Amino acid sequence: MITLENIVMRFGGLAAVDDVSFAIGKGIITGLIGPNGAGKTTLFNIIAGRLFPTSGRVLLEGDDITRLPPHERSHKGLARTFQIPHEFGALTVLENLMVAGDTSRGENAFNAVLRRGLFLREERAVYERARDTLDFLELSHVKSEKAGNLSGGQKKLLELGRSLMREPRLILLDEIGAGINRTLLGKIAEKIKRLNEERGFTFCLIEHDLDYVSKLCSDVIVMAQGKVLTRGTIDEVRHDERVIEAYFGGGKYEVGT
Amino acid sequence: MDPVGLLFFLVGFLIMAGIYAILCLALNVQWGYGGLFNAGIAGFFAVGAYTSALLTAAPAPTHLGGFELPVLVGIIAAAVTAGLTGWAVAKICIRLKSDYLAMASIGIAEILRMVIVNEDWLTNGSLGITNIPRPFDGLLQGREADILFLAFVWVIVAIVYLVCNRLYDSPWGRTLRAVRDNEDAARAVGKDVDSFRLQTFVIGAALMGVAGALSAHYFRFLSPEATEPLLITFLVWVMLMAGGSGNNKGAIIGALSVWAIWSLTEIVTNRLPAEFATRSSYIRMLLIGLLLQFVLQKYRSGLLPERSPGIAFDKDKDKTHG
Numbered sequence A: 001m002i003t004l005e006n007i008v009m010r011f012g013g014l015a016a017v018d019d020v021s022f023a024i025g026k027g028i029i030t031g032l033i034g035p036n037g038a039g040k041t042t043l044f045n046i047i048a049g050r051l052f053p054t055s056g057r058v059l060l061e062g063d064d065i066t067r068l069p070p071h072e073r074s075h076k077g078l079a080r081t082f083q084i085p086h087e088f089g090a091l092t093v094l095e096n097l098m099v100a101g102d103t104s105r106g107e108n109a110f111n112a113v114l115r116r117g118l119f120l121r122e123e124r125a126v127y128e129r130a131r132d133t134l135d136f137l138e139l140s141h142v143k144s145e146k147a148g149n150l151s152g153g154q155k156k157l158l159e160l161g162r163s164l165m166r167e168p169r170l171i172l173l174d175e176i177g178a179g180i181n182r183t184l185l186g187k188i189a190e191k192i193k194r195l196n197e198e199r200g201f202t203f204c205l206i207e208h209d210l211d212y213v214s215k216l217c218s219d220v221i222v223m224a225q226g227k228v229l230t231r232g233t234i235d236e237v238r239h240d241e242r243v244i245e246a247y248f249g250g251g252k253y254e255v256g257t
Numbered sequence B: 001m002d003p004v005g006l007l008f009f010l011v012g013f014l015i016m017a018g019i020y021a022i023l024c025l026a027l028n029v030q031w032g033y034g035g036l037f038n039a040g041i042a043g044f045f046a047v048g049a050y051t052s053a054l055l056t057a058a059p060a061p062t063h064l065g066g067f068e069l070p071v072l073v074g075i076i077a078a079a080v081t082a083g084l085t086g087w088a089v090a091k092i093c094i095r096l097k098s099d100y101l102a103m104a105s106i107g108i109a110e111i112l113r114m115v116i117v118n119e120d121w122l123t124n125g126s127l128g129i130t131n132i133p134r135p136f137d138g139l140l141q142g143r144e145a146d147i148l149f150l151a152f153v154w155v156i157v158a159i160v161y162l163v164c165n166r167l168y169d170s171p172w173g174r175t176l177r178a179v180r181d182n183e184d185a186a187r188a189v190g191k192d193v194d195s196f197r198l199q200t201f202v203i204g205a206a207l208m209g210v211a212g213a214l215s216a217h218y219f220r221f222l223s224p225e226a227t228e229p230l231l232i233t234f235l236v237w238v239m240l241m242a243g244g245s246g247n248n249k250g251a252i253i254g255a256l257s258v259w260a261i262w263s264l265t266e267i268v269t270n271r272l273p274a275e276f277a278t279r280s281s282y283i284r285m286l287l288i289g290l291l292l293q294f295v296l297q298k299y300r301s302g303l304l305p306e307r308s309p310g311i312a313f314d315k316d317k318d319k320t321h322g
């Protein structure tokens, strides 16, 4: 689905991502783990087009999208959530979801002023989907609240909801679990599994909670200091010496247990 | 003041307030919806004013044109040229973050004003353009004509208000507010941020041009003094901040109330002893500045803050307060 070829991302002297190459399989839930500052978010930003890499190529199903701006990648079916919530603060929760929907007719200024009938149907469909998404994420009771007033966890849910509204083929989830209560997190995991199994959505998720990763991901990539350390099933990487070294600086501990 | 004098003071007041209302609505599209910091309002105002003046005035050897076209044609042309100017500015500056855009727009507005002052063949420089007509000229004479013009201005205010409201209450407006609140997230959900900003800037600039045209027709005379940034750019910003940015009604309320206070301070400062009278203009600015501080202390987002337009078929609104 996504292929990265020799991606390097430098910020001044620091190579946040240092010659990373891997591919994310279609229809698979891939986990991306690694200690703080490993370069995981930077890599997501490169896949989503928020950053253009210093060198290397990004391919989406074979097409080179290295220099494609993020909104065009979004139209190609790529969605992402942000580690630090990027809500539209002055919009209501409902508007936050609806704005993510496809309302191309209503986004034409001319139609907005003179041909308002033209986008009623499209608007209605987006509204219904937004309501369903809110129900699923247990956010319906705050739908008329300004998103800026939500709690940290609620903003994370909003992030997820917005990316689901895009009906994407590939969703990048950056620490979606951080700050969300266990019960709901379990439900989200089920939803991710269902979307993956029934609709064929591809996911790539960054998560520090390895139990959560082990529940969802069949394929785990471990990063440290801008490089890919290893890749495999969660059990394989958990017991990998280099991974333990990266997380604990060589101490004899087992990761995540 | 006698009642008739008072009436015509009021008429003049409302005409100017209407022109300011259009400016304020225009700035609201740019800043309130789109988060674009336009500090060059006076420049677009001037482009509109001179376009309409040159197209509709009587021919004169002192400046270009004088084509005696109908006023409505002049006003539409004003919107087009100001909009095109806005397009050019936006093409250059729109990728700039808001504070840089502010600086760039001040600079460009000042360049436009310098052109107006210095290119006498075009604008007759500081001597200005005379014999600018009003719509329905000849229908009424003397001061009654002001009343007709008042109605004309407020019809245009109403149209602009309607257009702005429809823009606001639409997926277009919603997307624009999303772009304003978080451009990265807007891009991530597929919005072409640069294109939305460009559209916003052009629409706002075109409306500013309309306001400029109306002011030229009102005074029947146009010189660079009419495009003084202190009176246009600064005052309009105060109006929008006080009225409530992001709210079209707030924009109009802001224009009316700040212009009322501005006009009242004129009455006061005109009665000051002579040694103060020359200082009146900056005393008034100071007063207006203080007033804005006061309003913003009490109402942080202006008198009428931004409100989401709501979704027409979203019936169970009562679950929470909006």
Ligand SMILES: Nc1ncnc2c1ncn2[C@@H]1O[C@H](COP(=O)(O)OP(=O)(O)OP(=O)(O)O)[C@@H](O)[C@H]1O
Binding pocket: A011, A014, A016, A034, A035, A036, A037, A038, A039, A040, A041, A042, A043, A083
């Ligand atoms: N825009 C930027 N400018 C400069 N340095 C940056 C920038 N973005 C990231 N970095 C640096 O790149 C490195 C990797 O950061 P990144 O956010 O990708 O880590 P991460 O793996 O997501 O960490 P965490 O688990 O804490 O979220 C860090 O050292 C960070 O300081």
Ligand SMILES: [Mg+2]
Binding pocket: A040, A041, A042, A083
């Ligand atoms: Mg991160």
